[in-house]
Structure formats: C-alpha cells, structure tokens
Amino acid sequence: MSGIDWRIYEAGHCTHPECATRRGAPLASIRYPALAFLLQHPQQGSILFDTGYSEHFLAATRHLPERLYRAVTPVHLRSDEPLQRQLARDGFAADTISRVVISHLHGDHIGGVRDFPGAALICSRAAWDDMHTRGRLGSLRRGLLPDLLPEDFLDRVSWIEDAPRCELPRSMADFGAGHDLLGDGSLLAVSLPGHAEGQYGLLFTAASGATTFLVADAAWSSQAIRDGVPPPGLVTRLLGDTKTYRDTLQRLHTLAHAAPAIRLLPSHCNEWRTA
Ligand SMILES: [Zn+2]
Numbered sequence: 001m002s003g004i005d006w007r008i009y010e011a012g013h014c015t016h017p018e019c020a021t022r023r024g025a026p027l028a029s030i031r032y033p034a035l036a037f038l039l040q041h042p043q044q045g046s047i048l049f050d051t052g053y054s055e056h057f058l059a060a061t062r063h064l065p066e067r068l069y070r071a072v073t074p075v076h077l078r079s080d081e082p083l084q085r086q087l088a089r090d091g092f093a094a095d096t097i098s099r100v101v102i103s104h105l106h107g108d109h110i111g112g113v114r115d116f117p118g119a120a121l122i123c124s125r126a127a128w129d130d131m132h133t134r135g136r137l138g139s140l141r142r143g144l145l146p147d148l149l150p151e152d153f154l155d156r157v158s159w160i161e162d163a164p165r166c167e168l169p170r171s172m173a174d175f176g177a178g179h180d181l182l183g184d185g186s187l188l189a190v191s192l193p194g195h196a197e198g199q200y201g202l203l204f205t206a207a208s209g210a211t212t213f214l215v216a217d218a219a220w221s222s223q224a225i226r227d228g229v230p231p232p233g234l235v236t237r238l239l240g241d242t243k244t245y246r247d248t249l250q251r252l253h254t255l256a257h258a259a260p261a262i263r264l265l266p267s268h269c270n271e272w273r274t275a
Contacts, residue, residue: 002207011035011081011112013031022223022231035265035267046098048083052112056111094115094116097118100120101181104196104197107144111148120156121156122160122163130198166178166188169262194242211263213255219266
C-alpha cells in the first residue's frame with residue numbers, strides 16, 4: 001500500500017525550565033508545544049495520534065488539587081488552538097476521525113479525546129490498569145487526569161497489547177516486537193517504557209517514503225535524542241522510572257545515529273516547525 005499522509009498540529013504549549021528536560025541545559029524557561037498528529041490512511045481514514053491540551057484540560061485543572069498540575073506546568077492554550085478546531089478549519093470535522101491512538105495517559109496527550117466522540121480509541125491496557133490502581137492524588141502526582149477520558153472509554157477502546165505482534169525494521173531490533181494496530185502493517189505501536197506506564201510510540205511509512213517514528217515523551221526534544229542526554233533523575237523519577245527512561249532514550253539515541261533516515265519526532269519538540 002502507499003504511505004500515510006500526515007500533518008502536525010500544536011494544540012497549546014507549556015513552559016518549563018529547559019534544565020528540567022535536559023540535564024545541563026540552561027535554567028531559563030522555554031516553551032514546549034503539545035503536538036498532536038493527523039494520519040490519513042488510504043483505506044482506514046483519518047487517525048489521530050494524541051490530542052494535546054484542550055478546554056477540557058483547563059476545566060479539569062481549574063480547582064485544587066488538580067490546579068497543582070498547572071502550577072507546576074504552566075499551560076497556554078489560545079481559543080483557536082484546541083485540536084478539533086484546528087482540524088475543522090482544515091476540513092476535518094470531528095466526526096470524520098475514525099480512530100484516536102493514545103501514546104500514554106498524561107493530560108497533555110488525552111486533553112482533546114472527548115472532542116472526538118465517534119472515534120474508536122486505541123490505548124495501552126497497562127496504562128489504563130495503572131491509572132486505576134491510583135487514587136485521585138496518586139493519579140495527579142503522576143500527571144494523570146482520569147476525568148479527561150470519556151465515560152464510554154471502555155466501550156470504545158481496543159488495547160494495544162491485544163493487537164498482533166509484528167517484527168520491526170532490523171535497525172529497531174532493540175525495541176523488541178511492535179503491535180500491528182490496523183492489521184495491514186501500516187501503523188505499528190512500539191513500546192517506549194520509562195516516562196509513563198504503558199507508553200507507546202507510532203511507526204509508519206509516510207507518503208513521502210520516509211520511515212517516521214513518533215516517540216511521544218520518550219524524549220523532550222530531538223536534541224536530547226541526538227545527544228543522548230536525559231532529564232535530571234528527579235524529574236523522571238517523579239513521573240516514571242529513571243533507569244527504564246534512560247534505557248529507552250539510549251536506544252533512541254543509538255537508532256538516530258545508526259539509521260538517520262528514520263525521522264524521530266518527540267511530542268514536545270520545537271524543531272517540528274523547521275524539520
Ligand atoms: Zn507530554
């Protein structure tokens with residue numbers, strides 16, 4: 001089959017001291033876009049990978065204790081930035097989105113899921129199970145806002161772990177097997193553990209012919225992958241597991257240098273405008 005047309009949307013952004021995302025980087029705060037991706041499959045229609053921030057996110061973090069999320073991570077979202085509005089302007093009405101693939105359950109990735117009520121959802125069962133073992137505060141401490149998921153989530157979801165396992169390209173042997181999400185080999189979920197429970201990236205061949213790997217939050221920036229420099233342990237320990245995070249980042253670093261033709265794209269990297 002032919003490759004997948006795709007485009008990138010910035011659905012709001014947050015600010016962080018750069019040194020919180022890359023060890024040894026400057027202390028000054030910089031903006032981190034919340035990227036969402038529209039993939040147009042030749043047969044399966046329009047598919048989203050993550051949804052960025054949204055007005056649902058702003059509502060869910062309006063009061064304590066959830067307000068702490070925004071105190072730690074200042075979020076900026078213009079009224080024209082929610083993903084479904086940007087898609088509508090480009091001619092993709094919400095009801096034309098067939099599926100939403102969720103990389104992981106942090107609020108900046110599932111903020112807009114409620115805006116696509118007709119879409120099938122694809123998510124990690126491990127991520128879901130983890131979220132439900134935590135109480136409200138335990139979830140919040142890990143960047144999880146369960147209220148952002150729709151009430152009919154379980155009726156609409158299929159689990160990534162249940163999709164058939166498949167081989168990845170030889171250069172990605174370090175990542176184990178993938179999961180063939182659509183059954184035609186066009187969209188492969190790749191486990192990227194460490195940042196959050198059940199995090200998956202998405203691997204596909206773009207219409208341009210380029211192998212493209214959306215790596216979610218396995219790195220905060222392309223530079224972090226190129227240099228193999230993780231965030232401080234304090235940050236990765238807060239959200240996930242530092243050793244596992246660093247192992248995943250090291251595999252991406254190795255891949256970036258061994259297979260430079262593969263385009264690696266983290267969800268919060270500013271380079272997307274220029275790449
Ligand atoms: Zn994120």
